[in-house]
Amino acid sequence: MSFALEAEGLVKTYGAVRALDGLSLSIPAGGVFGVLGPNGAGKSTLFRIALGLVRPTGGTARLFGAPAGQSSSLRRAGAMIETPRYPPYLTAREVLRMLALESGAGGSADIDYWLERVGLGGAADRKAGTFSVGMKQRLGLAAAFFTRPELVILDEPTSGMDPAGIQEIRALIRDLADKEGVTIILASHQLDEVRRVCDRVAILSKGKLAAEGDVEALTGGKPRLRLTVSPIDKALAVLGDKGQADGANAVLADVLRAETPALIRALVEAGVEITEARWREADLESAYLGALEPKDLVDAR
């Protein structure tokens, strides 16, 4: 398996603050990889090291197998780190023209196509400094994608966008990963966005890897039926290996929707009282909160 980004024992300190604390993580090439974590977990620092913006205090980071920050590997990557900013005297088209020249893409970069694709076709000749946050994000996305890199790192790509824009950008990300084979690493605070868009997820906490896996595996995959029951041991006996306790008086049943009437009938016939039954969708939030220590959550607030 080839890896787009690898971190091994990565440490970064800013004075007394340890932004990354021996982080080891391998992000495979292909698909969309989500990076989650509370504020200060080290997501942006990881990205900045990968892009050569900051130097690690210890450990190694590799981009496509080469030390992070090297021009040869950076040419294969595009990025949008935090809210992008632009020189106020450049229009959106000129920003992309400047970046195309900078990266050696020159005339081969399809600037107008990408401005249209991120919904800025009508604002191409407006000064980028006058853009709203959402428009700046869109231009940042065009800047990340327009040289057709193999890897794109996106830090909160949809923050500041309206709901329609968010949907549009999510579709664009998924489309680029599925149809054009671009590897996308995405950091987001929106768990729903990560669940919808990403194939795999890593959860960072205090500069370390707290959990990693397929989104389906982390969320438990398909939806499950949650039943509030009494007594719970009798319910678990009826459910057998399809049931799992969820607290003191509830069970999670791994059944199909069509099996629900039969299951409820069986529980009632076994003398189990059911006070509530509802379907629980695949839940990344539980996986996220479960991976973090309670103190992380307090610190992050």
Added chain:
Amino acid sequence: MLADAIAAERFRLSRDRASLFWGFAFAPLITMAFSIAMDMFARAVLHRTIPGETTDLANRAMGAAAGASGPFTALFLLIGAAAIFAGDYRWETWRLITPRNSRVNLLAAKLIVFAEVAAWSLLLTALTAVVAGLFGAMANHARLVGPPAGPAFISQYAGVALVTWLEVLLVGALGALIGVLTRSTMGAVIAGLVIVFVQSTLAATVQAATWKSLLIPAFAGRVLKTFVIAPPEMRTDAGQAGLALVFLLVWLVALTGGALALFRRQDLTKE
């Protein structure tokens, strides 16, 4: 590649018209405007011309080029240098640019583009001096004369312009180093101006050309220009001029090297 970074920087500066104007065009233009205004004032007040007055346009151009590294011009050059070297900290745009080329190329491109624009600015200085001279000659009915040096003027002018250009590059390199160090356009202008003013004041008080005094760039520049302009039979010690040139180059290498070394290792967390 460096060529890509230079093309990008050139493109970008061509769009930053405010920095181009204030940094590289304002000083020559205001000097010309002031000269024209003085000629008009003198004509209006005196109501007569000075009999036998002559105007040597070539020497005016050379004088303007020789003086284009003084503190007044340096102030505006530092504004241009700050926009070029510290603009990406001010606009927080390093994170947009740095992943697309090597850091050495990015800063080297800025230095090269500054050197280019500074050369154009020196040319503009000479042209505006000629325009102001022509206007003065017309206003005062002065006779236009050629330079006393004759054809040798061309090499003298080229020598003076090169030395001034070297001094201007030092101002740019100073702006680069301070800009990277302070990550601030204002810091680059103010700290740079203080340094330029102090060394110009020191240079004005120095008379003897010793190795210590030649370490002051403004003094080294003056010694070099005097050497270039003086007729061969009146030239001072060539060794002093050579040492002055070496010191100016050492300063340039030290300042640009310092800026490059610092920028290569700098963490761009919050620009």
